[in-house]
Amino acid sequence: MTVTLADVAARARVSPATVSRVLNGNYPVAAATRERVLKAVDELDYVLNATASSLAAATSDLVGILVNDIADPFFGIMAGAAQGAICESASGRAGGEKLAVVCNTGGSAERELTYLTLLQRQRAAAVVLTGGALEDPGHIAAVAAKLARLAEAGSRIVLCGRPALPGDASVAALAFDNRSGARRLTEHLLALGHRRIGYIAGPADRTTTRHRLEGHREAMAAAGLAGDAEGQERATLHGPYDRRCGYDAALELLRRDPELTAIVAANDTIALGACAALRDQGLRVPDDVSVAGFDDLPFSVDAVPGLTTVRLPLYEAGARAGRLAMGTEEPPPGGVATIAAELMVRGSTAGPRARP
Structure with missing residues (x-):
């Protein structure tokens, strides 16, 4: 009503x-x-001007692309690709051009809801939400309600790199297979012979963080190295997805276990921070400690040594999200497509060596 x-x-x-x-x-x-x-x-x-819903052209020429941090290449690549696909898909009345606006939430749950409300009031033609979701039942319910109202008013809703909403096939979701990607990454280190592996996770309240950590722990458990809950927590540190987190966490992991031979980071930026901390401690990568990341951001291949990581097709996913938002590509069966992750082995990982 x-x-x-x-x-x-x-x-x-x-x-x-x-x-x-x-x-x-x-x-x-x-x-x-x-x-x-x-x-x-x-x-x-x-919604302002709610009577406009009875008109044939119920939505505006606005498309909202929500990101946690536009300065993070993970989000910037997806947002840029989505924006490009939206522009390329222009057709129809007056060329069908859309104003694709990037909304930077800064990771704030309140800001995310505010942007969704503003886009609803502007009768946005489509909304693309990128990256992991906040794991808070109240916020999840609030977001689902906002998206339902947007969809009812004619807006297309696309989730890119974000878990699907339970039971809502009207929302197209492109979900990254973070769990299996993380599992393969840790299996790679285990196959090299590593047994003392530290893990630097992202914020504890994000779906991406949980799925990647679960994949890592699944691989450790399969190798008989799961340990007890206290041991798992001792080998895991949480923090923001930034370089400072990687630097500080690597120092703390070494303090907790001076015999550590490998560090897995929840993203490439954290991994580079960890590498810097190891260098400052006089340790070599990978001779003394192997380091691996996640996402395969553009700088990963140019790092010295090149960073072993898990590649997510961020550009391809963003472009597909843009086409879905414009209606120029059919939604995946059931509304959900799982996007595979690919292990990229480079010079930052090698077999463990005894330290002098």
Whole structure:
């Protein structure tokens, strides 16, 4: 049922004229009243100009691409590819051009919901959400509700590198196989002979972090090296997906286990930070300690030594998400496609050697 301006007025205990003034910003309104109106708008999921839904062209020319951190190449590559595909797919009325806007959430759950609300009010033609999701039941439910309202209004919804929403085939999802990629990476180190392996994970509340850590631990368990829960936690450190996290965590892992022979990082940026910390401790990669990353970002092949990592086809996934957002590519069967990860073996990993 469509929420009306009168519904908002009743919830906020003001007149419809006051609601209109707040939303249009064309007349001064007391701060407390304004806050009450905006709260009612959010609670009721009110969309400006809701009567436009009866028109044939219900959506605008806006496409929103949500990223956690545009400065992170992981997100930048996907967003750029999606934006390019959206521009290339332009056709139809007035050329069909779309304004593809990148919305940087900074990893904030509140900001993510705010952007979705703004895109809903602008009647966005499509919304692309990239990267892992926050593992909070309340936030997951709130996002699902926002996306459902967007879809009902005619917006196409695409998840890129993000787990599918349970039971919602109307949302197209391109999910990376993070778990099996991480498992193969650790199996590679185990096959080289490593047994004392530290793991630097990303933020503990992200799906990507959990899936990659699960894959690592599955490989360790299969090799009989799972250990107890305390041992697993001792060999694992969490932090942001940045270089400083890799640097500090590598030093801490070495403090905990001076005989460590390998470090697995949850992404390539963390891995490079770990390599820098090892060098500063007078240790060589891979002679003394092997290091492996994840994602295969552009700088990984040029690192010295080249970084062993897991390649995710970020550009290809982003471009496909853009085509799905424009409706120029058919959604995958059941709405979900799993994108395989590929092990890339380079010079940063080798068999363990006894230290003098």
